């Protein structure tokens with residue numbers, strides 16, 4: 001397949017494209033606006049491949065989308081482009097409405113026009129795969145069962161409300177216009193090439209530098225973590241084998257409190273490069289700071305359908321994936337060092353910095 005991947009210069013999109021080029025015979029056209037969250041260095045391994053092409057464009061730009069569909073004639077769309085950071089959505093929701101809602105609408109409109117122009121045999125194979133998040137389901141209490149495909153929507157932040165809205169639009173285009181849509185909802189990802197405003201890379205970089213480590217509230221909020229390459233494989237599997245109209249929930253089944261994650265990173269770094277110059281372990285850098293407004297307490301996902309129907313399961317556990325991730329940031333300073341110069345160290349994480 002020739003796959004149009006939106007947001008392919010971001011964290012998960014770049015992992016998807018690296019997977020498509022290295023491990024499959026598909027072709028990838030990367031459509032990305034290159035916002036602050038994009039890093040073309042994440043695509044260095046595929047940039048020279050004849051099966052990879054890049055288009056800098058905004059998914060809100062209807063004319064650009066029309067041209068890109070006509071020129072590249074994709075067999076499928078994997079839609080990952082989004083504003084993705086909850087704290088930014090609290091501070092400045094406008095871009096989230098524009099990209100996540102209006103942009104998804106424009107992309108659906110362009111995809112539908114293109115789909116309807118295809119001959120019957122191509123139409124049968126065409127897919128619009130929308131990549132979404134577990135956050136659309138809201139927050140779980142400590143003893144609630146994990147989310148699954150039938151969990152009602154209950155988003156609580158501007159980010160999750162914008163993603164929920166996009167999910168509804170995608171399903172409406174399936175029901176109303178017969179566009180063959182697939183929706184996936186995944187838990188928190190971690191791994192190489194994640195912009196260091198998100199918890200895990202932010203803590204790794206600050207711990208490397210001996211800077212204070214901000215933990216929101218009391219650190220008891222819980223997330224279900226999935227290694228990004230497991231997510232990339234899951235997405236390719238859904239695109240290839242998923243049934244149009246279906247939703248697939250993806251997760252690592254690896255729930256931890258934020259404090260447990262931060263302490264684990266500290267222990268990994270102490271073991272890897274030694275304790276701080278003052279002889280203390282990096283745990284001593286932890287600071288409990290002002291909580292995120294409306295902070296969702298807990299996310300967890302039952303990914304049983306992915307296993308039973310599509311034969312997918314996560315290969316990494318946190319015990320294998322977290323040390324790999326810490327080692328990647330340690331070894332790939334050239335990937336993140338320029339971000340500090342470009343955005344200023346204080347922008348790496350927007351809220352509650354000590």
Ligand code: NAD
Nearest residue numbers: 007009010011012033034035037038058059081082188189
């Ligand atoms: P990211 O912020 O790292 O990357 C987003 C990419 O989209 C960037 O390359 C950016 O330049 C591009 N983009 C943003 N606005 C655009 C626009 N208007 N037009 C074209 N491109 C635009 O995000 P991510 O963490 O890789 O997440 C990718 C997708 O997966 C998102 O849809 C997100 O909601 C979803 N998701 C993320 C996670 C996670 O833990 N990171 C978990 C579940 C689902």
Ligand code: TDX
Nearest residue numbers: 084085086133135188197198199214215216221258349
């Ligand atoms: O400095 C911090 N300190 C802290 O305690 C940061 C940045 C975060 N946190 C907490 C907030 C969350 O409970 O850590 C947890 C994880 O925070 P984020 O990395 O910002 O992720 P989250 O808000 O859980 O959302 C992520 O997972 C779902 C992605 O950013 C979303 O794009 C995805 O949809």
